[in-house]
């Protein structure tokens with residue numbers, strides 16, 4: 001398809017998008033939210049990686065079209081797919097995905113322009129000055145073809161080494177052009193499509209660690225010198241060896257504080273059942289807690305086509321059935337199910353329990369902690385009461401907000417309301433004893 005036709009097809013899509021918005025507004029309270037509609041309600045996009053080869057499968061496409069608001073071509077925009085020999089661009093498979101997305105009013109993430117992997121061998125044979133030219137030509141050729149059609153591009157992918165060194169990874173670009181290749185790529189990308197958000201994307205950078213700090217320092221340097229960068233992508237491929245970091249939100253926030261958007265770009269979490277659901281909830285809550293976290297993309301529609309299918313890391317199983325992780329994500333996004341579904345009308349079984357422990361004790365006071373655990377259904381929020389013995393008073397509270405009625409403290413979540421089925425959160429408080437060492441009584445937990 002030539003560029004003029006692409007632009008026309010994009011203009012035609014605008015009408016479809018407007019129609020879709022009207023449908024969403026007319027949405028009755030009984031209708032189930034989708035991942036995309038629930039995320040949109042939070043001002044975020046919810047996307048998935050898509051493989052062109054599966055678009056002919058009716059269930060695949062129906063699930064994609066129903067649930068997602070953004071797509072990332074899983075392999076079709078990579079260098080080996082788009083410029084297999086120098087100067088010869090092939091866009092057939094990527095066009096299929098972009099055309100499909102546009103016809104359904106979905107946005108497209110571009111992935112990826114400069115990466116050491118899935119790189120055709122001719123690139124590695126070039127000398128430095130030829131390689132610089134080839135890199136810029138690749139960026140302008142690929143971005144030019146989709147100019148105005150991509151909301152965010154992963155300009156450079158995985159340029160840093162794992163581990164504690166904070167060093168750049170060896171690649172033809174790094175080895176021949178030096179650290180400056182990243183900056184050159186971003187400058188070429190801005191020139192090629194000024195409307196696209198330009199992202200740096202990587203993995204094992206999800207928590208605060210040496211690798212993410214090296215990326216952080218690069219982004220800080222770029223923003224201070226006016227090198228064009230708009231966003232940082234956090235791949236977020238998790239499993240038991242690489243779990244959701246406890247400082248995930250803090251890490252996203254420190255990047256956002258540099259003045260760039262953050263996006264979760266390739267989310268998948270190996271596991272199953274309520275444990276997997278709870279991990280997904282953590283990720284969604286972290287993104288929602290960071291104002292500049294503009295959206296999330298899962299790395300595939302169904303477990304059966306996942307690049308790590310053995311780990312069943314996605315939201316739909318191999319038969320396109322919604323997994324507990326699906327319900328957890330939708331409810332963490334503030335969405336609800338249809339009649340009888342989790343969070344939906346008539347479902348009515350949201351429950352929680354609250355359990356108390358004293359976690360610290362000293363002469364004049366103590367710290368108490370309450371663990372709130374969702375029952376067999378995901379919950380959107382909870383309330384717990386704590387009755388203090390006579391004379392005691394609360395001097396601090398964390399992970400919750402309190403209202404007092406005499407000695408009864410009613411605690412609501414501050415950021416930790418949504419819980420997957422069986423998942424837990426805690427809130428804590430510091431008590432001044434005023435001469436009484438008695439334990440407080442935790443009342444019933446109520447969930448909604």
Ligand code: XIL
Nearest residue numbers: 074075111112157203235266299307
């Ligand atoms: C993966 C694809 O999912 C696979 O189909 C392909 O064989 C290899 O690449 N980081 C990235 C993605 O940035 O492009 C990778 O995608 C997964 C890791």
